Amino acid sequence: MAKVALKDVSRYYGNTSAIADISLTIEDGQFCVLVGRSGCGKSTLLRTIAGLEAVSQGSIYINDRRVNDLPARNRDVAMVFQNYALYPHFTVAENLGFGLKMRKTDKKTINQQVKTIAQSLGIAHLLQRKPKQLSGGQQQRVALGRAIIRQPQAFLLDEPLSNLDTQLREETRAELKRLHQELKITTIYVTHDQVEAMTLAEKLVVLDEGKIQQIGSPEEVYNNPANMMVAGFLGNPPMNLIKAQYQDGELQIGKQTVSIPENLNNHQLSHQNKVYLGIRPEAISDISSSEMPDMAKLTLQIELIEPLGRETLLRGKIPETEEVINFFVSGTWSGKPKDQLTVAVDLKQVFIFNEINGERIV
Structure with a gap:
């Protein structure tokens, strides 16, 4: 050895x-x-x-x-x-x-x-x-x-x-x-x-x-x-990387706004404008969890439904953008493509990246 x-x-x-x-x-x-x-x-x-x-x-x-x-x-x-x-x-x-x-x-x-x-x-x-x-x-x-x-x-x-x-x-x-x-x-x-x-x-x-x-x-x-x-690269499906505009503690994604928690709203981020928001599929849940602290809401239009047995992989597009998000729901999902669905995003599990060099900001 x-x-x-x-x-x-x-x-x-x-x-x-x-x-x-x-x-x-x-x-x-x-x-x-x-x-x-x-x-x-x-x-x-x-x-x-x-x-x-x-x-x-x-x-x-x-x-x-x-x-x-x-x-x-x-x-x-x-x-x-x-x-x-x-x-x-x-x-x-x-x-x-x-x-x-x-x-x-x-x-x-x-x-x-x-x-x-x-x-x-x-x-x-x-x-x-x-x-x-x-x-x-x-x-x-x-x-x-x-x-x-x-x-x-x-x-x-x-x-x-x-x-x-x-x-x-x-x-x-x-x-x-x-x-x-x-x-x-x-x-x-x-x-x-x-x-x-x-x-x-x-x-x-x-x-x-x-x-x-x-x-x-x-x-x-x-x-x-x-x-x-x-x-x-890591993750199956991998992390969702979404283009966003940052200003005054908020991220603008299409016509939707996500407020950034204080722990993410640091000095380095304040000098950014165009960024990428990174969200793991497991950080996204159905809207019933959205009343928990540090959760944000996003409305999606479902484009693809992939039943996997004990869970279903959904792919949803953020309206007014080309951004697509993959996430899981438990069991079988009863909806169909083109349905709108509002999901909850756990902001404790998100990342923000520099749009130009791809380096992580927070």
């Missing part, structure tokens, strides 16, 4: 920057998730740590050892890709034990470790099969087992679950979490799936356009987004 540290790391392709000035420390035994939209640089960053991409500038340390000039095979890390890359002519047992065989480990030790890993991953009954005889989930477990059996200093996983169906992803995700809690190996995991990011991460790193936008625990990043990019 090892601490992984990056200091001012950049990677350029000609004049194009894939990642820029990345400084990040993943502590020994920590599970760190790199998350962001496609093309944000997360896979490039992982590949530079692995040694599969050269660093254009900056330094990478594994266990306090600078590894910039070390080839991938000498960095003592194990990487699992979206493509499982199993040897098709080997059995599962041979795939699992291949790395140990290359290290000249004796056959008895290889067999013992293969059986132990296979049992922990629930694939002991598959040891004599070949990859083409396995399901996608089984192949993924073999790929994970092949990485684990090496006992590397760090695991690097690049969207390893993206080829699995929904149920299998959930099962394998839970298995990954259990294995990390058991093995405590430093893990760096790349995904664009925010559910994976929120459920697996101890440290969450949000990237956009090759730069770190925010670092923190999943709860910290979700509850206190640094900017509109982070706010609009």
Whole structure:
């Protein structure tokens, strides 16, 4: 196990920057998730740590050892890709034990470790099969087992679950979490799936356009987004971001006015005019709650109704604007598209962002 540290790391392709000035420390035994939209640089960053991409500038340390000039095979890390890359002519047992065989480990030790890993991953009954005889989930477990059996200093996983169906992803995700809690190996995991990011991460790193936008625990990043990019990325559905005009403690949204509580009406906000109001779907409720303190009313015209079983997702447009808000109501909603609905917004759970640079104001 090892601490992984990056200091001012950049990677350029000609004049194009894939990642820029990345400084990040993943502590020994920590599970760190790199998350962001496609093309944000997360896979490039992982590949530079692995040694599969050269660093254009900056330094990478594994266990306090600078590894910039070390080839991938000498960095003592194990990487699992979206493509499982199993040897098709080997059995599962041979795939699992291949790395140990290359290290000249004796056959008895290889067999013992293969059986132990296979049992922990629930694939002991598959040891004599070949990859083409396995399901996608089984192949993924073999790929994970092949990485684990090496006992590397760090695991690097690049969207390893993206080829699995929904149920299998959930099962394998839970298995990954259990294995990390058991093995405590430093893990760096790349995904664009925010559910994976929120459920697996101890440290969450949000990237956009090759730069770190925010670092923190999943709860910290979700509850206190640094900017509109982070706010609009995390959450399903993500935070509603609504254009508004601020003046004298009030927000004007179309022809509707929302009064800002004193705790939000700070000096920095008083210098703003055009802003974005950020509202999580869970901060919106039906009008029966509107008599509670710190609640504001908004009238919407319902555009879309999506029944989800125990709740219904509604999408409503604010009249006189192009702004759309997503929110949930319990159970089945009896209305129909084009109906008007007045909702309550919990102002304790809203955010205000600078329209120009997207940075959070309050």
